[in-house]
Amino acid sequence: xxxxxxxxxxxxxxxxxxxxxxxxxxxxxxxxxxxxxxxxxxxxxxxxxxxxxxxxxxxxxxxxxxxxxxxxxxxxxxxxxxxxxxxxxxxxxxxxxxxxxxxxxxxxxxxxxxxxxxxxxxxxxxxxxxxxxxxxxxxxxxxxxxx
Numbered sequence: 001x002x003x004x005x006x007x008x009x010x011x012x013x014x015x016x017x018x019x020x021x022x023x024x025x026x027x028x029x030x031x032x033x034x035x036x037x038x039x040x041x042x043x044x045x046x047x048x049x050x051x052x053x054x055x056x057x058x059x060x061x062x063x064x065x066x067x068x069x070x071x072x073x074x075x076x077x078x079x080x081x082x083x084x085x086x087x088x089x090x091x092x093x094x095x096x097x098x099x100x101x102x103x104x105x106x107x108x109x110x111x112x113x114x115x116x117x118x119x120x121x122x123x124x125x126x127x128x129x130x131x132x133x134x135x136x137x138x139x140x141x142x143x144x145x146x147x
Contacts, residue, residue: 003075003130005027005029005034005073005075005097006027006075006077006097006099006130006131007131008025008027008034008037008075009025009026009027009037009052009075009076009077009099009131010025010077010099010131010134010135010138011025012025012026012027012037012038012039012052012077013025013039013052013077013078013135013138014138015039016039016040016041016052017039017138017142019039019043019044020043021039021040021041021042021043021044022040022042022139022142023039023040023077023138023139023142024039024040024051024052024076024077024078024139025037025038025039025040025052025076025077026038026039026052026053026055026056026074026075026076026077027056027074027075027076028056028057028059028060028069028072028073028074028075028093029072029073029074029075030060030064030069030071030072030073031071035056035059035060035063035064035072036055036056036057036059036060036063037056038052038055038056038059039052039055040052040055041055049083051080051081051083051084052076052077053074053076053080053084053087053088054083054084054087056074057069057074057087057088057091057093060072061091067090067091068091068092069091069092069093070092070094071094072091072093072094073093073094073095073096073097074088074093074095074096074097074124075097075098075130076096076097076098076099077098077099077100077131077135077138078098078099078100078102078106078135078139079098079100079101079102079105079106079107079108079109079110079128080096080098080106080107080108081102081105081106081107081111082107082111082112082114084107085107085108085112085114085115086114088124089114089115089120089121089122089123089124090121090122092122093124094124094125095124095125095126095127096108096124096125096126096127097127097128097130098126098127098128098130098132099128099129099130099131099132099134099135099136100132100133100135100136100139101128101129101132108126108128109126109128
């Protein structure tokens, strides 16, 4: 099951894949309005931190003129890694919705479980599996084409 914001994140993931990026997309929403949307940009920006989540957090912070995004919701097609989970926490994202689980690189429900650590300053409400099968299929198809 998906919603309109996750649908847009899935479109961003497909566009990232078409550019040769790992197909992950993200949308940041505040008060029901999209503030930022992006796919992975690590290759385009030659920046290992240019994950979709970080890209939308940076853009939203610039647009709003503040580093804290309290009250914002983040939709992302893949379970965030440790880098992205930390950015989500520091930005004070209210809710995280993600699609596919990432048993190898995820850090929310897998791996380090960043938000469950006592050193985590802020943990968003987390909802997983939103558009998960479609997100997983996009990733599987992307990597199958490269093997």
